[in-house]
Amino acid sequence: MIAYTMLGTNDKDKSVAFYDKLFEGTDIKKLFQTPLGGQFYGRKPGQPMICITNPYDGNEACFGNGTMIALAFDDIDQIDALHAKALELGAADEGAPGWRAPDVFYGAYFRDLDGNKLCVCKMNMGG
């Protein structure tokens, strides 16, 4: 039911550079841009994407509290590596990799350069 999620930034070039480096070596690719310059990333067409963008209303971007995007991966080692790489690239730690629900949910949490909260996780929930 989700096609894409937008994340606000105040420095799009810097944020795009962050996500370019973060996703390097994964199966997540840089896709198209919106007419307003938002940058999409995704695995392949037809699958949910994220988009890094300046806010549409022209006001300053701010992250939401309670808002979080969880990116799904199959491989726990990749989750560990992505969390470490995010921090290396300047993200803030919001929770080290680990099983939050044994055998069901493995997650690691961080905030991007604009404070947007992300989770990289593996979910064994029948899907």
Next chain:
Amino acid sequence: MIGYVTLGVNNIEQAQQYYDALLGEVGAKRLMELEEGGFTLYGAEMSAPSLAITQPYNGKAAVPGNGNMIAIPLEERSQVDGFYNKAIELGGSDEGAPGVRGDEGPQAFYAAYFRDPEGNKLCAFRVGPA
């Protein structure tokens, strides 16, 4: 690439009522509820990316982000209209009435924008001809 997205809310019961009614329109229902933060996950099935509402993990007030938006794909323009009308009727606020953004045609982007009662921005859209 998205497993799920959470939206922060302060009044979890009100938000549950809102999303029960709104997402019911597109065949999504509560898939999971956790005690912590009133976390309530909505979706059609667990294997598809889902939307959750929750009180913030850090215990502070929920605040909508500016620049953040969740886009929900629908199959028909009339569904976009219906979804948007329902979103407003239930207490959401308008951020852009249903209509084509860009050019009309086989790949036309027909979208409507709104905020939920706590200010989280959502979009419903259909890509394709009228």
